[in-house]
Amino acid sequence: MLETTLAVIGEQFGLTVVGDGQVRITGISALDEAGPEDLTFLFSAKYQSRLVDCKAGAVVVSPKFADALTGPGLIAEQPRLAWAKIAVIFDVSEAWPNIHPTAQIHETAELAEGVSIGPNTVVRAGAVLSAGVSLGSGVVVGENVGIGAGSQVHANVVLYHQVQIGRACIIHANAVIGADGFGFEFDPETGTLVKIPQVYGVTIGNNCELGAGTTIDRGALTDTEIGDGVKIDNQVQIGHGSKIGANTVISGATAIAGSTRIGRSCMIGGAVGIIDNLVIADRVEITAMSLVTQSITQSGRYSSGTGLMPSRQWKRNVVLFRKLDDLYKRLRKLET
Amino acid sequence: MLETTLAVIGEQFGLTVVGDGQVRITGISALDEAGPEDLTFLFSAKYQSRLVDCKAGAVVVSPKFADALTGPGLIAEQPRLAWAKIAVIFDVSEAWPNIHPTAQIHETAELAEGVSIGPNTVVRAGAVLSAGVSLGSGVVVGENVGIGAGSQVHANVVLYHQVQIGRACIIHANAVIGADGFGFEFDPETGTLVKIPQVYGVTIGNNCELGAGTTIDRGALTDTEIGDGVKIDNQVQIGHGSKIGANTVISGATAIAGSTRIGRSCMIGGAVGIIDNLVIADRVEITAMSLVTQSITQSGRYSSGTGLMPSRQWKRNVVLFRKLDDLYKRLRKLET
Amino acid sequence: MLETTLAVIGEQFGLTVVGDGQVRITGISALDEAGPEDLTFLFSAKYQSRLVDCKAGAVVVSPKFADALTGPGLIAEQPRLAWAKIAVIFDVSEAWPNIHPTAQIHETAELAEGVSIGPNTVVRAGAVLSAGVSLGSGVVVGENVGIGAGSQVHANVVLYHQVQIGRACIIHANAVIGADGFGFEFDPETGTLVKIPQVYGVTIGNNCELGAGTTIDRGALTDTEIGDGVKIDNQVQIGHGSKIGANTVISGATAIAGSTRIGRSCMIGGAVGIIDNLVIADRVEITAMSLVTQSITQSGRYSSGTGLMPSRQWKRNVVLFRKLDDLYKRLRKLET
Incomplete structure (x- = not known):
């Protein structure tokens, strides 16, 4: 457990200390x-009243709440950003210290300096692991996969062949990158669906994070591409050939079908559905559980669905939703 | 294959035998x-007519259907509960008989009596496995993880560091507990999203079941907590810092964002979405695929969405849904 | 990298060559x-205008666009079907060449000719792998599992005991087949939920494809059954005891609850929800993110949900959706 003082943290992150800088700090908490x-x-004025009962050793507040402090504190222009930076000193890494003897590394794979690999991880022919790459246990790195410097791949992740991962990425456990896209064509002669081979790969930019259980399929006629700085939460599904613009954030359980292009700095989800072959502009926000079935050309905030209500009331309204057409006709008749 | 007789089952579970108790029973079926x-x-009166053609050796019925039996049977106050109990004798366990030689167990990990571990499973420093814990193959038990007595963890599950699992839990294959919560803060200086380290863990109570592919993230400022007796189906996503009350049941493909508190004995889903920072009361039922965007203070049943209809009709009503505002205005005009 | 010519491809697939057959072809692309x-x-008339700027060595078109070719090409009655077939020659397999020495194969498992198995894969007692089966690394094949000839199982897939897979199937990484169905019964004596043992298995037909992270639960009173030729995308959840008819296609992130019977040649999803105990007819299409809560007896196309709109407009309409009942009453009053 790390032990430090408020004064040390203040100095390290360039934040003004209020009150006793010698207060001992061993963690962060809500x-x-x-x-x-x-x-x-203190992230928001709406929680200010909680300062009175707060038992923390010290509180990080923005300048306008400096007077509200009832004990020691730090003044930060942006407390959430200060949080992101300070929390690093309390974080724990589970990276393996070196290359575990049970790892299976093909003789043609290239490993740069400082690569660490956990037990039972498999690195196949032609893979290239740049400096400082860290692989957990049970990871599968397919043929000719490339992983950029400093990227971390957690346990049991599967990277199919030809997948390219950029620098400083984090891929959480059990994600699957580069499985076959979902494509079939009906063959009238045999009456069956013929598989369309997915011969392209997946390209992930730098500084991306991909959540646990997330799946990003390989492309059929073009790579699937995830731009720099894209953050993807758990259990997101991204179809073959889709392109996600830089710095877009995709929350959990969102599903994006194939060949859709999403712009830069979008905020998607969670649990959003986006159908195939759409184009979404930059800086578009899609609220939770919305369905997108048409391209969006204007940045802005979009939604679909109905609000939640007691099920009895909902049942009546669902019936009436089905009759909206009738309702409109009757209204029009009254108006004439 | 187990062989027994109706009389033996009746005696074992305290149920009255009707007809020939010597009928041979080798399984259960629909x-x-x-x-x-x-x-x-026979679970419900609506299936009573099927008794006529039923070819089963014997039927478990509630007392009010005793007269409807056309052959041997058992009388149970609650046939579904009798089912849950009787089915145990036909169930198969795949627990490994001992500790497989390929398992990688850190010298500082503590293993109580009767722990069984499958091939290629990794148990890291400081982990504590209580009596009778059973781990499948390819499981990863992170640093300082604790697992309570009698819990079963199936193949390829990943438990990140500091995760605490209670007694008598079942965690199905490829679940991921304790991956980083999804938190970033925009840094205007660099124009990038800065990762917020997720320095807390996940605490799972006793008697919980977690489905295959389910992901439960670790917390940033507090643990993510799953109460005793909570049952979670496959591919459920639970965000960082959320708290799920005891005995709540969450069906498949549901996504719950971070910092939401769900009460006790709720029934959620499947495929429900619940946004972050909400408070849901005890005994709330959310029907399938509903979206919850506000706290719920009253127990009861809630829904959202529209009913299913032929797509042609749906398209017209979707257009009219967009015009509801206009419709209301026109109605108001007619009324005045 | 494969090198060939347009003439060779034309001859191999029985397609008429237009222009210079000696043009060198090393790949396919958008x-x-x-x-x-x-x-x-060229898959559709709507992209015809792109032929002008197209830099491809050659283009596959249907006969009616033969005249639109500005360079070499192939004439195919069905360009998408031609694509599916031609792409095979550019596809790469990562199948392991033989049985890796780190694989753990139980002495009672039966392996036919030509079976290949990757590192750290576990094959348990009584499993039967037919000719040409290919298992990736980290796969778990449970007790008494059967896998039909030529089927491929990718890395880290978990097949629980008794699962039966047909011939020529593809199962993508991290899928879980045969985990326990989600069934509990409340015991009033103890006030807890009692687990219902899931004593049946899962049966997958021939020529099926199952996507990465997909989960298909084992049954409680009957097998869960996936028919021949069924194609299932990533992160699909199928509940215990459900039956999916032959040649049905299920897109990503769809969740199907237990004991539901879906017909043949249906098109489901993605991100569709289907509740338990329904019966869906053959040739039913369910559009993305629809919720199905009642059986469907007629083939056809079905939808639910509202369209996407700017969030501000959406919020007003959501409020009015809640008041539809009131609106109808007021309309009726005006009409009388």
Whole structure:
């Protein structure tokens, strides 16, 4: 367990200390749960009243709440950004210290300096692991896969052949990158669906994070592409040949079908559905569980669905939704 | 294959035998599919007519259907509960008999009596496995993970560091517990999203079941907590810092965002979406594929969405849904 | 990299060559991205205008677009079907060449000729692998599992005991077949949910494809059954005891609850939800993200949900959706 003081943290991150800088800090915690050795954070005016009962050793606040501090604190222009930076010192890494003897590494794979690999991980022919790459246990790195410097791949991730991962990426456990896209064509002669081979790969940019259980399929006629800085949560599905613009954020359980192009700096989801072959502009926000069936040309915030209501009331309204056409006709008749 | 008789089952579970107790029973099966050596169950009056053609060796019925039996049977106050209990004798376990020589167990890990571990499973430093814990093959148990007595963890599950699992839990294959929560903060200086380290863990209570491919993220400022007796189906996603009350049941493909508190004995899903930072009361039922965007303070049944209809009709009504505002205005005009 | 010529491809697949048959072909690509050694495809009249700027070495077109060719090409009655067939020659397999020494194969498992198995894969007692079966690394084949001739199982897939897979199937990475179905019964005596043992298995037909991260649960009173030729995309969840008819196609992130019977040649999803105990007819199409809560007896195309709209407009309409009942009453009053 790390032990430090408020003053040390303030100095390290360039934040002004208020009150006793010698207060001992051993962790961070939520406003309601923090104890006397925890640093906590005030993110919003709506939680200001909680400062009174707060038991934290110190609180990080923005300048306008400096006067509201009832004990030691740090002043940060952006408390959430300060949180992101300070939390690093309390974080734990499980990277393996070197290359585990049970790892199966093909003789043609290239491993740069400082690569660490966990037990039972398989690195296949032609794979290239750049400096400082860290692979967990049970990972599969397919043929000719490339992984950029400093990227971390957690346990049991599967990277199919030809997948290219950029620098400083994090891929969480059990993600699958580069499985076959979903494509079939009906053959009238045999009456069956013929598989369309998915002969392209997946390209992931730099500084991306991909969540646990996320799947990104390989392309059929072009690579599937994830831009730099894209953050993808758990259990997201991205279809073959789709392109995600830089710095877009995709929340959990979202499904994006094939050949759709999403712009830069979008905020998608969670649990959003986006059908295939659409084009979505930059800076588009799609609220949770919306379905996108048409291209979006204007940045902005979009939604679909009905609000939640008691099921009895909902059942009546669902019936009436089905009759909207009738309702409109009757209204029009009254108007004339 | 197990062989027994109706009389033996009746005695073991305290159920009254009707007719020939010597009928041989080698399995259980559905009412429509049962053969002469199968035990089957009548769960509801609406299936009573199927008793006539039923080929089962014997049928478990509630007392009010005792007269409807056309052959041997068992009388149970609650046939579904009797089913749950009787089926145990026909169940098969694949637990490994001991600790497989290919398992990688850190010297500081503590293993109590009767722990069994499959091939290629990795148990890292400081992990504590209580009595009778059973791990499948390819499992990863991270640093300082604790697993309570009698819990079963199936193949290729990944438990990140610090995750705590209670007693008598079942975790199905490829679930991921404790991957990083999804949190980033925009840094205007660099124009990039900065990762917020997720320094807390996940705590799972006793008697929980977690489905295949389910992901439960670790917390950033507090643990993610799953209460005792919670049952979670496959491919459920639970965000960082959420708290699920005891005995709540969450069906497949549901996604719950971070920092949401769900009460006790709720029934959620499947395929429900619940956004972040909500509070849901006890005994709330959310029907399939509903989206919850506001806290729910009253127990009861809630829904959202529209009903299914032929796509042609749906398209017209979707257009009219967009015009509801206009429709209301025109109605108001007619009324005045 | 494969090198061939347009003439060779034309002859191999019985397609008429237009123009210079000696053009060198080393790959296939999308119309917009193809280079001078790529073969590309014109799938639809709406992309015809792109032929002008197309840099492909040759284009596959249907007879009615033969005149639109501006360079070498192939004439195919069905360009998409030609694509599916031609792409095979550019496809790459990662099948392991033989049985890796780290694979753990139980002495009672039966392996036919030509079986290949990757590192760290586990084949348990009584499993039967037919001729030409290919298992990736980290796969778990449970007790008494059967896999038909020529089927491929990718890395880290888990097949629980008794699962039966047909011939010529493809199962992508991290899929889980045969985990316990989700069934519990409340025991009023203890106030807890009692697990219903899931004592049946899963049966997968011939020529099926199952996507990465897909989960198909084992049955409680009957097998879960996937018919011949069924194609299932990534992250699909199929509940216990459901039956999927032959040649049905299920797109990504769809969730189907237990005991539902889906007909033959249906098109489901993606991200569709289907509740339990329904019966869906043959040749039913369900559009993306629809929720099915009632049986469907007629083939046809079905949908649910509202269209996407700007969030501000959506919020107003959601409020009005809740008041549809009131709106109808007021309309009726005006009409009388």
